[in-house]
Amino acid sequence: MNSDEMKTGSPQKWQFLKPLLLTIPMALLLAMTLTGKEKPKDPITLTAVIITWVFLVTLFYLMMSTQKTNRYRAIFFTTLAVCFVFGFITNLIEIRGSMLLKDADMMAGETPFCHLVLPFILIPAILTKTIIFPGSLLGSFAPVATMVVIWLGASLALGRGWCSWACFFGGMDAGFAQILRKPPIKKIDRRFTLLPWAVLIGMALISAATLSPSYCEWLCPFKAVTEFPEVTSSARVIQTVIFFMLFLFLVVLLPILTGKRTQCSLFCPFAAFQSLTNAVNVFDVRIDPEKCVHCKKCIQLCPTLSIDEESLAGGRALLSCTKCGKCVDNCPKQAISFHVKGTEACKRAILDRNLFLYPAWLFGATFGGGTIAGAIARLFKLITTGSLF
Amino acid sequence: MKFKAFLGYTAAILCTIIVIATFGGMKFWSVALVSATGVSISPWYNGGRIVKTIDHGDYKTEIHEPVFQGLFKPRKKGFIQVDWIRTRKIPDKIGEGIDIEGDGKIDFVVEYNTLINAATITPLSPPVIALEKTYRLKDGYAVRVWLKNQGR
Numbered sequence: 076m077n078s079d080e081m082k083t084g085s086p087q088k089w090q091f092l093k094p095l096l097l098t099i100p101m102a103l104l105l106a107m108t109l110t111g112k113e114k115p116k117d118p119i120t121l122t123a124v125i126i127t128w129v130f131l132v133t134l135f136y137l138m139m140s141t142q143k144t145n146r147y148r149a150i151f152f153t154t155l156a157v158c159f160v161f162g163f164i165t166n167l168i169e170i171r172g173s174m175l176l177k178d179a180d181m182m183a184g185e186t187p188f189c190h191l192v193l194p195f196i197l198i199p200a201i202l203t204k205t206i207i208f209p210g211s212l213l214g215s216f217a218p219v220a221t222m223v224v225i226w227l228g229a230s231l232a233l234g235r236g237w238c239s240w241a242c243f244f245g246g247m248d249a250g251f252a253q254i255l256r257k258p259p260i261k262k263i264d265r266r267f268t269l270l271p272w273a274v275l276i277g278m279a280l281i282s283a284a285t286l287s288p289s290y291c292e293w294l295c296p297f298k299a300v301t302e303f304p305e306v307t308s309s310a311r312v313i314q315t316v317i318f319f320m321l322f323l324f325l326v327v328l329l330p331i332l333t334g335k336r337t338q339c340s341l342f343c344p345f346a347a348f349q350s351l352t353n354a355v356n357v358f359d360v361r362i363d364p365e366k367c368v369h370c371k372k373c374i375q376l377c378p379t380l381s382i383d384e385e386s387l388a389g390g391r392a393l394l395s396c397t398k399c400g401k402c403v404d405n406c407p408k409q410a411i412s413f414h415v416k417g418t419e420a421c422k423r424a425i426l427d428r429n430l431f432l433y434p435a436w437l438f439g440a441t442f443g444g445g446t447i448a449g450a451i452a453r454l455f456k457l458i459t460t461g462s463l464f
Numbered sequence: 465m466k467f468k469a470f471l472g473y474t475a476a477i478l479c480t481i482i483v484i485a486t487f488g489g490m491k492f493w494s495v496a497l498v499s500a501t502g503v504s505i506s507p508w509y510n511g512g513r514i515v516k517t518i519d520h521g522d523y524k525t526e527i528h529e530p531v532f533q534g535l536f537k538p539r540k541k542g543f544i545q546v547d548w549i550r551t552r553k554i555p556d557k558i559g560e561g562i563d564i565e566g567d568g569k570i571d572f573v574v575e576y577n578t579l580i581n582a583a584t585i586t587p588l589s590p591p592v593i594a595l596e597k598t599y600r601l602k603d604g605y606a607v608r609v610w611l612k613n614q615g616r
Binding site: 104108177178179181182183184198199200202204205206207208209210211212213218219220221223224225227228229231232233283284286287357358415416417418419427430431434437438441442 | 465468469471472473475476477479480482483485486487490493494495497498501502503504505506507508509510533534535536597599601606
C-alpha cells in the first residue's frame with residue numbers, strides 16, 4: 076500500500092466500519108425483541124420477521140452512515156401506519172367478522188386499549204380507582220396495564236419523541252403531508268396550536284364528569300380506520316359521521332394541502348399531553364446561535380409547528396417538538412442538532428444524536444416491528460393461499 | 465457543569481436501558497402496576513361484580529351488584545345488570561323475577577324474547593325505573609335496568 080492509499084484508505088474504511096459497528100448492537104437487540112422468547116416456527120411468519128428485521132436494520136444503518144435521520148425515520152413511520160391499519164382491520168375481520176365493535180365485545184372487556192385515551196382515564200382513575208374503558212387490565216389484546224407500561228417507558232426514554240418514532244397513527248398524516256412538493260397552503264395561524272390543549276382539557280373534564288372516554292366516543296378520527304361501535308342508534312350515526320369527517324379532513328386533506336401533520340399538531344389531545352413529558356425527557360433539539368443565519372427554513376419545514384421565531388431566537392425547539400430530525404437534517408448551516416440536557420448545546424452533535432437514536436429506534440422498531448411483520452405475513456398468506464385469513 | 469454533563473449522559477444511556485426493560489419486563493411491570501394501584505375496570509363498562517348466580521340447568525342467571533358509581537360520590541341514577549349465560553341452551557323466551565337486594569322480595573320482572581333480542585320490564589319496587597337496553601353477549605343475553613339510588 077502506498078502513502079496515498081494509506082491516507083485515503085483508512086478514513087474510507089472507517090466511514091464504512093463506524094456505522095456498521097454502531098448498527099451491530101441494534102441488529103442484535105432487534106433480533107431478540109422481534110422474535111420474543113422463541114423463534115417463530117411457521118415459515119411464513121419467520122420469513123416476515125426476517126424481512127422486517129432486515130428492513131429495520133438497513134434503515135438504522137443508513138441513518139448511521141448518511142447522518143440523515145428524518146428520511147429513514149419517515150420511511151419506517153409511514154410503513155408502520157399502513158401496516159397497522161391493514162393488520163388491525165384484517166385481524167378484526169378474522170376474529171369478529173367486521174370492523175364494528177359490538178356491545179358484547181365491550182362488555183366482555185375485549186376493546187383494545189389505545190394510548191390516545193390515556194389522558195382521559197387519569198382523573199377518574201385517581202378519584203375512583205377504576206378505568207373508564209371497556210377493555211381488560213391484563214390478558215387479551217392490548218390490555219390497559221400493558222399499554223400504560225409502554226407509554227411510561229416511551230415517555231421516560233423519548234418524551235414526545237413517541238409521536239414521531241412509535242405512534243402507529245402518526246405515520247398517516249405524516250405520510251399524506253409528504254405527497255405534494257409544494258403544498259398550496261403555506262401559512263397556518265399559530266393560534267391553532269392551542270387547539271390540542273383545549274381539546275385535552277375539555278375532553279378530560281367531560282370524561283371525568285360522565286365517566287366515559289368522551290374523546291374516543293365522539294372525536295377520534297382514527298376510529299375510521301380501526302374499529303367503531305355498531306351503529307344502533309342516531310347518536311351512533313352522528314358519531315360515525317364525525318369520525319370519518321375528521322379523518323378525511325385532519326388526517327388526509329389538510330396534511331396534503333399544508334404539508335404539515337395537522338391532526339398531530341392542531342387537534343390531537345394526546346399530543347398536547349405528551350408534550351409535557353418533553354419537560355422531563357433528557358433529549359431535546361437545540362439551535363446554535365453562532366451558526367444560525369435566521370433563514371427560517373426550520374420554521375417552514377417543521378411538520379408539527381414546533382419552531383417559531385421566538386424559540387429560534389432562544390436556541391431551542393418548542394415543548395411540542397417530536398424529535399423527528401427534519402430540521403436537523405435540513406438546516407443549511409447545520410446549526411440544529413439533537414441535544415442531551417445538562418451538556419453543552421451543539422458541541423457534541425453526533426454523540427448526542429446517536430444517544431437519542433438508540434432508544435428512539437429500539438423503541439419504535441420493537442413496538443412497531445411486530446405490526447410490520449404481521450402485515451407482511453398476511454400478504455404472504457394472500458399470495459400463497461389466495462386468502463388473507 | 466461537568467457533573468451536570470455526567471448526569472445528562474448517564475440519563476441518556478439509561479434511556480436505552482429503559483426501553484429494554486419496558487419490553488423485556490412488560491408482563492412483570494403490567495402485573496405490578498395493577499396490584500400497586502389496585503385499579504379495576506369501571507362497573508359502568510363491565511356491569512359490576514356478580515353477586516348472585518341462579519342455576520337453571522340449561523342456562524344460568526347472573527345478577528350483578530347495582531352500579532351508582534360517580535366521580536366524587538354515588539350518582540342518583542344507576543343500573544343493575546342481569547345476564548343469562550348459556551350452559552347448554554337459552555330458552556326463546558325468559559320470564560324471571562329479580563330480587564336486587566336479596567331480601568326475598570321481587571323488585572322487577574323481566575320478559576325477554578331472545579329470538580328478537582327484545583325485553584320488557586315490570587317494576588315492582590320504587591327504585592326500579594325502566595329498561596335501559598338489552599344486550600346480546602357472546603354466550604348469552606343481558607339487560608341493564610335503570611335504578612334510583614335510594615341511599616341519596
